[in-house]
Amino acid sequence: MSRRLARALPAAGLLALAPVAAQAAATAPMVSGSIEQGFTVKTQILVLMTLLGLLPALVMTMTSFLRYVIVLSLLKQALGLQQGLPQRVVTGVALVLTLLVMRPVGERIWNEAMVPYDQDQITMQEALRRGNVPLSRFMLAQTDKATLAHIATISGSPAGLDPEAQPFTVKLAAFVLSELKTAFQIGCMLFIPFLVIDIVVASLLMSMGMMMLSPLVISLPLKLLLFVLVDGWSLTVNTLVTSVQGI
Numbered sequence: 318m319s320r321r322l323a324r325a326l327p328a329a330g331l332l333a334l335a336p337v338a339a340q341a342a343a344t345a346p347m348v349s350g351s352i353e354q355g356f357t358v359k360t361q362i363l364v365l366m367t368l369l370g371l372l373p374a375l376v377m378t379m380t381s382f383l384r385y386v387i388v389l390s391l392l393k394q395a396l397g398l399q400q401g402l403p404q405r406v407v408t409g410v411a412l413v414l415t416l417l418v419m420r421p422v423g424e425r426i427w428n429e430a431m432v433p434y435d436q437d438q439i440t441m442q443e444a445l446r447r448g449n450v451p452l453s454r455f456m457l458a459q460t461d462k463a464t465l466a467h468i469a470t471i472s473g474s475p476a477g478l479d480p481e482a483q484p485f486t487v488k489l490a491a492f493v494l495s496e497l498k499t500a501f502q503i504g505c506m507l508f509i510p511f512l513v514i515d516i517v518v519a520s521l522l523m524s525m526g527m528m529m530l531s532p533l534v535i536s537l538p539l540k541l542l543l544f545v546l547v548d549g550w551s552l553t554v555n556t557l558v559t560s561v562q563g564i
Contacts, residue, residue: 361441378493379452380419381459381561384500385411388557391504395511396544397537414554418561425451449485456492457481458562459499465491503556511540 368375377383389407393399426448434444457465457480468491469483480488518539519532543549 376415378489379456380415381496381557382411382415383493383496384503384560385414385557387497387500388503388507388553391500392507392553395508396540397511397533414557418558419455422451422455453481453485453488456488459495460488460491461495461498464494464498467491468494499560503560507553510543511536514540514543 377386386408389411390404393402393407396402429451430439430444430448433439433447434441439447460480462480465480465483465487468487469478472484472487472490474483474487515532515536518536522528522530522532522535
């Protein structure tokens with residue numbers, strides 16, 4: 318294997334795997350026996366190829382993708398489009414928004430960690446440490462402080478420890494819980510107007526004695542019409558994008 322190919326393999330997963338690999342690199346022994354030399358090529362390939370298998374889970378839990386896909390799924394359910402809007406479309410929209418929002422973080426990781434590493438200016442461990450910083454700051458900006466303190470207490474971290482000094486597993490768990498909480502809050506706000514329409518339509522049908530007619534048949538066109546008139550997709554996307562802090 319050429320040296321160029323050997324360096325390209327770690328580069329492929331550096332952006333998404335930086336925090337996890339950085340923590341592993343901090344505790345792993347130096348195979349080459351020298352800090353300046355860093356990991357050998359075989360060790361780098363082994364670590365990166367192993368972590369690449371976790372790439373889908375890392376993308377879902379370390380970015381804003383989790384928030385977006387939950388909110389869009391709740392919106393789909395509120396509109397009553399279980400069959401009309403495929404889940405793949407919802408996942409695709411969430412992924413596109415994630416790429417849009419996470420672009421500044423990715424650019425910082427690339428410029429501060431990937432470029433110096435590719436130019437042989439720093440070791441792999443240093444590149445992973447640098448790549449960990451922007452992503453950790455992004456995660457902490459979205460994390461509820463009370464949730465972080467609760468997770469830190471559960472994990473047994475020292476009391477009063479600075480959030481940035483918390484172990485990565487603590488920050489990741491608190492980030493995921495905070496994203497779930499935020500997604501449910503946004504989803505609830507989007508759900509309420511369509512719930513009102515369902516209640517009004519059901520009440521009118523019952524008052525007219527048309528109990529055999531499903532309210533969904535009448536409410537679905539009304540909800541779609543309302544969603545289009547208020548430019549619902551633009552409002553939803555704007556809400557999701559602006560809900561992310563620290564970009």
